[in-house]
Amino acid sequence: MRILLNPLDGMNLLSQNEVAKLQKSSNSPLYTLFRSCALAVLNVGHESDDLYNEFDDFDINLLSRERGLKIELINPPEAALVDGEIITGTQEHLQSVIRDILFNSSKYETTDFTNSVEVTNAIFDILRHANVILPTDLPNLVVCWGGHSIKENEYRYTKEIGYQLGLRGLNICTGCGPGAMKGPMKGAALGHAKQRIKNGRYLGLTEPSIIAAEAPNPIVNELVILPDIEKRLEAFVRVAHAIIIFPGGAGTAEELLYLLGIMLNPNNKSQVLPIVLTGPEESIAYFEEIAEFVESTLGKEARDLLKIMPNDPVRVAQFIKAKMVEVRDFRRSVGDAYQYNWTLSIDADFQHSFDPSHENMAALNLNLDQPKTLLAASLRKAFSGIVAGNIKEQGVLAVKQKGPFILTGDPSLMQKMDKLLMAFVEQGRMKMPGSKYEPCYQINIVS
Amino acid sequence: MRILLNPLDGMNLLSQNEVAKLQKSSNSPLYTLFRSCALAVLNVGHESDDLYNEFDDFDINLLSRERGLKIELINPPEAALVDGEIITGTQEHLQSVIRDILFNSSKYETTDFTNSVEVTNAIFDILRHANVILPTDLPNLVVCWGGHSIKENEYRYTKEIGYQLGLRGLNICTGCGPGAMKGPMKGAALGHAKQRIKNGRYLGLTEPSIIAAEAPNPIVNELVILPDIEKRLEAFVRVAHAIIIFPGGAGTAEELLYLLGIMLNPNNKSQVLPIVLTGPEESIAYFEEIAEFVESTLGKEARDLLKIMPNDPVRVAQFIKAKMVEVRDFRRSVGDAYQYNWTLSIDADFQHSFDPSHENMAALNLNLDQPKTLLAASLRKAFSGIVAGNIKEQGVLAVKQKGPFILTGDPSLMQKMDKLLMAFVEQGRMKMPGSKYEPCYQINIVS
């Protein structure tokens, strides 16, 4: 089966040079990555353990026509089609893949990504090129983090939060996978519909190594694939006007530690960025565990940045809504943009790409006698490695070959990490439901 | 608690005369009806057995200001509000009540409703005034009928049908209550979202005596309250480009008999109006029962008008979509409008308001030796009376006072009716779940 697509919107106005470059890219080493991301968005909503092999006769090509670009799909997943025609929303996601994986790959070839300012500008450029930097009068974008594998009552709770936010005209940004990344968008869509808001935003930020495992859910109407995990995290915190953290596993812990590491930077002391941890009654224990871990490792200052609001979607939404005015006033007072938080300081240590090899994981400085922001950065990396070992193709392979990652450090800290991770395992937050979790890490507690 | 609303859209451009008339109407005998309909749409989504008493301190007033109209709500149900402000979609429904109950009440004072042409023109006028007669290039409005009290798997099935219709760009019109009236809209909304269709239509047609029992679900984005049940039925068949019938009870049977009675009219022989009966696998028996009843009472010609397509949402949607071209071609060939089927002949017998008193019910001609269209009209009335006895305020009261309605007629016909109604009872289709059904009718089988 062969389908030929005419690109939507701007993509039909490429120059011949650009078409040629895209075509070349699609034949390059990038191709494997490109094909698997394309497959992930085309097969949205249909679980598959092994996309790559299940659709081994799938192929995607960009055809250069003088008149512009054509996208050729060979044997695309049924999920992408209705009566032989691609679903518009799915084509939008596919074009995001072309834009962010292929088009951008050559664009930033000469960018110096060791330069912090360049990184921040490039992220802005990527987001703007994806048309997600929109002029606004009132801040309204709520970033929601949380696990892709959560319990049914937790999922319902994330929907209810999204609904209450949507009723109040707020928009949602998530990592765009299932679970806590889908619930708030689904709820907000209903809230927006009731308020007759037609331009509600469901912004998904993802990155190449995770998109296959957490394909963008169909509600996402703006999709951006950032180059790597650190740039994705920076994009989250710079576009966020508020952040809600739902129950989750290692990935959520990584996000939280990244956020705290940045907010503890003295330059960011006056920043207004509400952080709310919320979930149903049954999740209180989870949050207390997290809060205790944060306080005992990063200190009371870090703990105080977190507002825990259990089981009250209406109050959470009212709180966030009220904060939007403060966010606006702060941005205006420092002359910052509403759509992108330029003034937030992010240390290079949080920007550089961390490669979770066994060596790098083993070498992490996990001692308490270092500045809190550095400790947060190291802890963030530790959890990032665990996420990789759990679900990312390369990480999973490395663990299979060399055994679990070894984490070594201050005994009391190691014990705390161990306890937290064990709790995640027990609560089933490390893997998709139905599978047994095989730890990809080993905590060395040397007394 | 007191809330003052500025009317949305056109309603802020009333003349002083019109404001005065509205205000007078709202103090008239109409007021009780108006208040209870308003209450129903304001309390949407929240079940209440006894709206009237539960919200006895609720009041609604129209205030005349030189600058226009203000709507005053005293103690409205919480369900209508977010942080003290009315939900936009709910206000739209409320304004539909003002428009259709109050504004229209004086508009048609002089209309001769015994004149068939006048009736058809008035219904058009009501629909156009409600802004639901929209220019279209391709017919796309699918009327869905079915029970408000259906089984969970049936409900899921109606959603799936709606989803498949929505994916194909089709719009939904229902009676706008729960169950089979909500599922197709919910599904279509998701399908439209995936196809990035922003102007999807979820048209609800209701009438005053039923709105309280079947409040418009929140997805409805166009709501019209026709004056009575016969005008509502005529509105359905004149705006429909296709009709899908899901499992239901007496109400659904009424709708089906009305439809068949009209389609059997020789003038309508060439009309193109696909009628599909569909449901999950488990509902096949139900449809066979219906089909058998139809065939044995109205004949094979009637039976052949019904296309039963069990358990295949994709095929149903593809079938309907394909038929839209035929509908367009037919309308064009006879010079009829796409948005309103002027050429469909509807006999006066189907237009006149039927009052289901005990006398009228007893007097129904339920014999087989009459033209099929007349028989269909009588059967339609019989089922209409049963619906009234089941859920409409006045009907329920009458049955409580005078005992069940007595239906008399041809024995073989009476047996068939009895059998069909017993099946509805057994399948729990006569009442909302959880309550035991007490028949409001008694079939006299005189041998």
Add this chain to the structure above:
Amino acid sequence: MRILLNPLDGMNLLSQNEVAKLQKSSNSPLYTLFRSCALAVLNVGHESDDLYNEFDDFDINLLSRERGLKIELINPPEAALVDGEIITGTQEHLQSVIRDILFNSSKYETTDFTNSVEVTNAIFDILRHANVILPTDLPNLVVCWGGHSIKENEYRYTKEIGYQLGLRGLNICTGCGPGAMKGPMKGAALGHAKQRIKNGRYLGLTEPSIIAAEAPNPIVNELVILPDIEKRLEAFVRVAHAIIIFPGGAGTAEELLYLLGIMLNPNNKSQVLPIVLTGPEESIAYFEEIAEFVESTLGKEARDLLKIMPNDPVRVAQFIKAKMVEVRDFRRSVGDAYQYNWTLSIDADFQHSFDPSHENMAALNLNLDQPKTLLAASLRKAFSGIVAGNIKEQGVLAVKQKGPFILTGDPSLMQKMDKLLMAFVEQGRMKMPGSKYEPCYQINIVS
């Protein structure tokens, strides 16, 4: 040549009843009026002394199709067509004629036009039905009055005023003929274009007896044909947020006297409605003449209502723009609409249709010993009759048959009128350029 038009916009959503009524109307005694108005708007921009005979093979029919209305044109003027297709703007004007002459004719059959409230409500209804009552945040509609036959430098001046108003985002309403009715619109269109205002309004208000003589210029993008001259005048003053009066002849004098008569009504004392008389340097004498006539007949209070601002378009526009805030504040303070001045009191004497027969003209009470508002009303009628005698078909005919109208009254008043009219004649303001003026009136100065 035969052209068949599909109606634009709403007119394709008529009910069958409405189509039937329209068709019947177009075959009725109204037909002659309808045909000549249609001809006038179709021949726009092309002067013709004798439209009726020049296009004697022209015909217009409304064809009833089940699917709606079709407009059939037989031998329409070339001016209406481009390559055999009607110009969209011209079709809009044509549909205004159908709507206001035919559709409305039956709509107000039962309206009691002796009832002042009914008149005001009917005018609102006509304007709203024509979609010219638009919600606004800030008043911005400037009514411009002035002669259709003005000097070249005066015309350029009206364009310059329009340009300066347009640059400031103000909209224009005129009587929609040539001269001072066209200049301000043309200028405003340029000003709007420079400010990238795409929804600039060029509202033309006219009436059947004048439309042939003063066909709507092509810039008019909203056209309403009020039933008679008095309703047109009332429409002007109720939609106006400010009024500019340019040099003109008897018609302009009529408008000014109407306006003064109303503003002198004690009920209107607090009304905020700026009235500016302006023209190029050379027109100062004209305005002084007018002002003197007003002061000596209606008194200083009347004179003080007029602000004469010679030869300074920028200052005039700045003055008007600044006044808009006052107008808004006043409307808000009394709870009146921004789009229609409901609170302005208009005495029945100004609402009743005046038939300028020789008897009625002779019977006018033109004495100074009466209340100023009554005097203004009488003077208004006198000038109205002169306009009729000058350019309206019926008036011209009557004068031809019975000689000039005789006006009798207080000698000093009569002398003033004579002087004013003589000035109009001398300045060539009574007829289109190139023709010699033959007075249609005779002033009786009985000493």
Add this chain to the structure above:
Amino acid sequence: MRILLNPLDGMNLLSQNEVAKLQKSSNSPLYTLFRSCALAVLNVGHESDDLYNEFDDFDINLLSRERGLKIELINPPEAALVDGEIITGTQEHLQSVIRDILFNSSKYETTDFTNSVEVTNAIFDILRHANVILPTDLPNLVVCWGGHSIKENEYRYTKEIGYQLGLRGLNICTGCGPGAMKGPMKGAALGHAKQRIKNGRYLGLTEPSIIAAEAPNPIVNELVILPDIEKRLEAFVRVAHAIIIFPGGAGTAEELLYLLGIMLNPNNKSQVLPIVLTGPEESIAYFEEIAEFVESTLGKEARDLLKIMPNDPVRVAQFIKAKMVEVRDFRRSVGDAYQYNWTLSIDADFQHSFDPSHENMAALNLNLDQPKTLLAASLRKAFSGIVAGNIKEQGVLAVKQKGPFILTGDPSLMQKMDKLLMAFVEQGRMKMPGSKYEPCYQINIVS
């Protein structure tokens, strides 16, 4: 006087890097050019011989704010303001200057402009960045060339042509100065207004050295400043769907010769690009002179590319309109874009920037024994130099210092050029009206 502007549209979404670069550019050697272009567009509509000195206290600065860019104007010309606020259309033009002079200056630093493909892609990129590459279903962009200094009847004629094109839904692209560059836009604006076309396009293509002398007229609603005259010419022919040539002088001759040189390229044999020469009756002699020159120098094949249609705006517009279908069919047949003619071959000789120094002018190969396309290229350069010597700052200065340009070549060719240029002089086409022409060239006729 100091005015601070918030950028419109996209320009408020710049990254901090971009703002910094813009600011740096505005302090660079580019500044003088930038300031004079800014001044030209701000003083639009007001002739000034010496903008630079008349507004010597004018200054423009770009202020970097974290929140984005601010544009600071010190003592801007009155013409740009209304009540102290800049006219929106003028601000759009100003932003085009910032975008094209400053923003683009660094963008193409590394582009290899000796590479023909790169040039064509860069021009596309500049136009797309200016948002003038718009998706279209039917080709509709008519490029109009002609003199900035034309006679009154010729100007009226260009307006009439524009009007007839606008009535037929066609859009206009010109060099955006006065005369034949303004008339067609003005006429089209009226035609569009009558047809209620709200998105009519009036595209102006200019270049830095000419913008001061031919400031964009206020009707231009899309303005692009190409880097130099050759890129401007390439932009014209690649966006054109048809080209109309009005009477003009040396500049128009340059454009015509450029166009013929390209169309004579054998690769372009099958191209569909109608070229119409038109003007009022009195201009026939002019066109015959041109045609004769073309035939005797470039041959009959070149002559046959020109369609001369004197004095018939309706027929011209009908002809162009009909051709649009052929243009579309051709583009579709070769798979080319509708918005940009990628398949048109343009030799490097027509792309390279020609510097009209005395040496370069003297060195031009003006002999007949060379391929026609090369001869066309040389003749194009000769006329280009004459334009520079006539009105461009640098050229005028060079001629003042070193005397007229010397042109040498084949005697018969030289005689023909001399004759043509003399005719331009006699007809007053070389300078703005009112000034006496002092030739900037000298033709050497060596026998």
